[in-house]
Amino acid sequence: MNKGDIIEVNIEKGIFGGEGLAFVEGKALFVPEAVAGEKVKVEIISTKKDYARGLIKEIIEPSPDRVKPQCEVFELCGGCDYMMIEYKAQLELKKNIVKEIMAKIGKNSECKINDVVSMKEPYLYRNKVIQPLGKKGNKCISGFYKKRSHEIIDNDFCLIQTDLSNKILKKIKEIINNSSISIYDELAHKGYLRNIMVRVNSENEAMLVLVVNGERTKEIEKIIMEIAKAYSNVKSIYLSINKKRTNVVLGEKNILIYGEEGIYEDVEGVRFLITPLSFFQINNIQMKELYKKAVDYISDEMSPIIVDAYSGTGTIASILAKKAKKVYAIEIIDEAVKSGRKSIKLNKIDNVEFLTGTVEEKLIDLINNGTHIDAIVFDPPRKGLESEIINAVSEANIDKIVYVSCNPSTFARDAYLFAQKGYVIGEITPVDMFPHTHHIELVSKILRRNR
Ligand code: SAH
Secondary structure, three states: OOOOEEEEEEEEOOOOOOOOOOOOOOOOEEOOOOOOOOEEEEEEEEOHHHHEEEEEEEEEEEOOOOOOOOOOOOOOOOOOOOOOEEEHHHHHHHHHHHHHHHHHHHOOOOOOEEEOEEOOOOOOOOEEEEEEEEEEOEEHHHHHHEOOOOOEOOOOOOOOHHHHHHHHHHHHHHHHHHHOOOOOOOOOOOOEEEEEEEOOOOOOOOEEEEEEEEOOOHHHHHHHHHHHHOOOOEEEEEEEEEOOOOOOOOEEOOOEEEOOOEEEEEEEOOOEEOOOOOOOEEHHHHHHHHHHHHHHHHHOOOEEEEEOOOOOOOOOHHHOOOOOEEEEEEEOOOOHHHHHHHHHOOOOOOEEEEEEOOOHHHHHHHHHHOOOOOOEEEOOOOOOHHHHHHHHHOOOOOOOEEEOOOHHHHHHHHHHHHHHOOOOEEEEEEEEEEOOOOOOOOEEEEOOOOO
């Protein structure tokens, strides 16, 4: 296999990350947008020692699961990877990927993996979008970046965002086109307006953040007031000052220019405040399914003292508060803890205690101080848990772990370590948080064997 070769291959399966896998002369060949079971003609675009990558030139025998993507820019845009696969088959694929990763990395082929909790309407679900702005001629454009690049794919109606955020973004572009405001150019690090963030709640209310490379001006304030006037469901608009040459979108200073401090989302009878920097799951409908499952796993028997580790604004902690005597919420970002404290006050919850700091430090402190803990919910970022945490938890003989993960590979690695330390992986439930993309979210129950 050499770069530039055009060959015919059979796609054996879909793999984590979104690509199809074929084998050529014993070497793995990754093919984006290829579906398991189909025969395709590909052009090899790169070769490495152990693997190669090729792009589809022609689909010779399509998989029965292949469908026409509903989005016009699917092939170009880097936002989705699975729109060419029928939704039911996407769910099957995600379940199989979890099974395979658990067998390979988790060294566990026995554990129970439930069907993926699916969405009835798997479109228009993303409650948060951050779009870079760019220019095409004189026109302002916005969209996701093109696959493997920083070129913006202009798109006026993205099928995975909410209807409201699509409409708002379109309106903002219109307003900008009628103004003299300059658009930021990433390469030259020049121009004013960089990005727009739109967050939407289940009541169809929105919060906007306009990210700019410069100070607050009368002109941007005028634009903000125009946007607010155009949509009465825009409840809050911030200006974020970001003058740095960086991929980090929001700047250090976020100034509320219009309306309220944020928007609210109700989950399991608890009302949460969402501000520009606070972490909140991306899919309002599936988030509720995920939390319901996590709460089920925790409270199918008494667990009076619970730790919510990697708590963000304390969503899981606040929901569990009703069923527990005390919940400790551990979170590293001060801003998230502040909004969490506001939320618990608002909901008159008095048995959640936030600890600002790392889980590595604060959880181990709790354990070392002899605090009794019945159960822990872990919801770490992609890199999963440090092994020292797993060691400390097992040495303290904590009975019950609920592990929420956005990365099956690190989850499987950690599940294996828990198993080595005397825990059993009770069951795993994947929840489809991100339809049409390769992302997989799951929740699992891990119990100490000799309780
Ligand atoms: N459970 C929450 C948030 C999960 S996201 C929810 O569902 O809304 C993971 C969170 O872990 C983020 O808020 C991030 O800031 C935090 N985090 C990342 N590394 C951490 C660490 N080492 N210790 C504590 N918190 C951390």
